[in-house]
Amino acid sequence: MGARDKNAMAFFVISAHAPTSTKLNISSKNPWGEVYHLASLSLSRAHHIKSPKTNLSLIKTPLFPRSYGGYSISLRFGTPPQTTKLVMDTGSSLVWFPCTSRYLCSKCDFPNIEAAGIPTFMPKLSSSSSLIGCKNKKCSWLFGPNIQSRCQECDPTTQNCTQACPPYVLQYGSGSTAGLLLSETLDFPDKKTIPGFVVGCSLFSIRQPEGIAGFGRSPESLPSQLGLKKFSYCLVSHAFDDSPASSDLVLDTGSGSGDTKTPGLSYTRFQKNPTTAFPDYYYVLLRNIVIGDKHVKLPYKFLVPGSDGNGGTIVDSGTTFTFMEKPVYELVAQEFEKQMTHYTVATEAQNHTGLRPCFNISGEKSVSAPELIFQFKGGAKMALPTANYFSFVDSGVICLTIVSDSVVGSGFGGGPAIILGNYQQRNFYVEFDLENERFGFKQQNCVS
Secondary structure: OOOOOOOOOOEEEEEOOOOOOOEOOOOOOOHHHHHHHHHHHHHHHHHHHOOOOOOOOOEEEEEEEOOOOOEEEEEEEOOOOEEEEEEEEOOOOOOEEEEOOOOEEEOOOEOOEOHHHOOOEOHHHOOOOEEOEOOOHHHHHHHOHHHHHHOOOOOOOOOOOOOEOOOEEEEEOOEEEEEEEEEEEEEOOOOOEEEEEEEEEEEEEEOOOOEEEEOOOOOOOHHHHHOOOEEEEEOOOOOOOOOOOOEEEEEEOOOOOOOOOOOOOEEEEEEOOOOOOOOOOOEEOEEEEEEOOEEEOOOHHHHOOOOOOOOOEEEOOOOOOEEEOHHHHHHHHHHHHHHOOOOEEOHHHHHHHOOOOEEEOOOOOEEEEEOEEEEEOOOOEEEEOHHHOEEEEEOOEEEEOEEOOOOOOOOOOOOOOEEEOHHHHOOEEEEEEOOOOEEEEEEOOOOO
16 A cells, blocks of 8 residues: 555545444434433443552453443352353452342343342352451451551450451442452362452442452452453454453463563553552553544643642543543544534434534445544554444434543543543453553454
């Protein structure tokens, strides 16, 4: 292919007839309402994220797309093992599951999920299940070093104490969960077992379709407890329909590969937040956003966490649509509007879905959409496939699948300014190299 004219605009051409991987497969009688719901969940997740708060070899486990907008894995806990589905979440750390026959979940009726039918883990059926004690150092993972002051039933002169670690309450965007910490055995299909794994036994939740496997950076996360050197995944495209297609989540706790990079991946280093307010998140330094051949000039204060901890970009598998703080989002949305003036703005779709911009392309044989590239520190460039940022929300209507406070909900401050969600990560192989503190990626077809 010859060199591109430097004055030419960079555009992708997409068919006006939506393929499955590009279309939001909404079967409801109120399709715009369901897209609004997805956008709202992404924003609620952003609200949560922006608020303070063993020797194994390579392990692979299937990662499935789910109708509620996340991706889940199945893990086995207990003796004998009980299988439970968990949302794979890089934006939080605790691993927890719905627990006991008394588990209650409020507002938990999601597409293809009924609250009354959510499977639960039964501690009484496991010989390896026990409550984490108040003086157990693992209790401090959630409650901090001062937890000892809350162990009032314990004799301060001895380590022997029967008082349990206090109940936890965790917020997840529009939902929450509460329960008690257990010490349990994590069992992998290839007979590798990890005794003494800390897991949450949740007794009550709000708006949680399944349990959560926290892959964040705190001590209680799955990567931390397993001593992972790295983990990686490749999210298959889906249309929020519980597709049976899957890909592998790869956990690497080997001896380490030193500074060796995975062939074909572009890397950018993880960044540190100067405060302790957001310990779970994987920060990366986004330098530029390019739309077509236009470099969008982003205010620096949104690109790097400030002394107050606010700002910067994180990678989050638990968020569906990418979130951008209002000033950043407006620059991006307006640039798309400028470069797509030859299409009619679908105002009604924007009003109903909460997404913007939306365009009416009915009658068009093909559609040209500007290229979207995220450029990171170190030169790594993530050029998104068009289907990762423009999707059909109705017959003949496409919308940009990025959200902001200017699109849904009221304003709020603090936390990351940009949250790279799973919808934009689809069909990218991504690697969290924990040993070398870097994030790698390359575009590829993720279907197994």
